[in-house]
Amino acid sequence: DAKTTQPPSMDCAEGRAANLPCNHSTISGNEYVYWYRQIHSQGPQYIIHGLKNNETNEMASLIITEDRKSSTLILPHATLRDTAVYYCIVRRTGTASKLTFGTGTRLQVTL
Amino acid sequence: DAGVIQSPRHEVTEMGQEVTLRCKPISGHDYLFWYRQTMMRGLELLIYFNNNVPIDDSGMPEDRFSAKMPNASFSTLKIQPSEPRDSAVYFCASLLGQGFDDEQFFGPGTRLTVL
Numbered sequence: 001d002a003k004t005t006q007p008p009s010m011d012c013a014e015g016r017a018a019n020l021p022c023n024h025s026t027i028s029g030n031e032y033v034y035w036y037r038q039i040h041s042q043g044p045q046y047i048i049h050g051l052k053n054n055e056t057n058e059m060a061s062l063i064i065t066e067d068r069k070s071s072t073l074i075l076p077h078a079t080l081r082d083t084a085v086y087y088c089i090v091r092r093t094g095t096a097s098k099l100t101f102g103t104g105t106r107l108q109v110t111l
Numbered sequence: 112d113a114g115v116i117q118s119p120r121h122e123v124t125e126m127g128q129e130v131t132l133r134c135k136p137i138s139g140h141d142y143l144f145w146y147r148q149t150m151m152r153g154l155e156l157l158i159y160f161n162n163n164v165p166i167d168d169s170g171m172p173e174d175r176f177s178a179k180m181p182n183a184s185f186s187t188l189k190i191q192p193s194e195p196r197d198s199a200v201y202f203c204a205s206l207l208g209q210g211f212d213d214e215q216f217f218g219p220g221t222r223l224t225v226l
Binding site for chain 2: 034038041042043045046049098099100101102
């Protein structure tokens, strides 16, 4: 699976949009981009994933560049409860492909 | 569904003792994963099962670790003998396995402390 690069930490004011970047320049055509987050002392939680089109769900939006070498996770209106470590993971299509977690981005949402 | 259930939530034991961690996956899920998380190594996959059969155990650190899945609703991760460096949070996750891009659902974890 392709390697990902994320900034180690980011801050965001509550109510503002949080934009978390991820570089995956070696991604191949059959690899999805997944985002998970881990709130302190909890298990990782799935957020969203995409292949090449932008995706949106009730939690977030995922913007993937046209060349697929980078992506941005957008939390449109961050709240204090969104404070967590966010992991960008590239994963091959197909069931049970392993999730390889990097160090992620620690997002701190502040008042 | 109650989600992935792990027990115990916390375990404190002494070096040399046997430790057994338990996991109940989401009903109907075909895949089960065991992960370990430490400050030094982050979140790493230990082993995963498909239809109760171990598929990839390349992440299991050494022979002191073993995992079983006797049926679709139960799995164990055993450490014998335990060592202080095994102290970590152990997560279990399950996946439906019916599509090409299924998501993994994680349990709350077991925090293991080996003294």
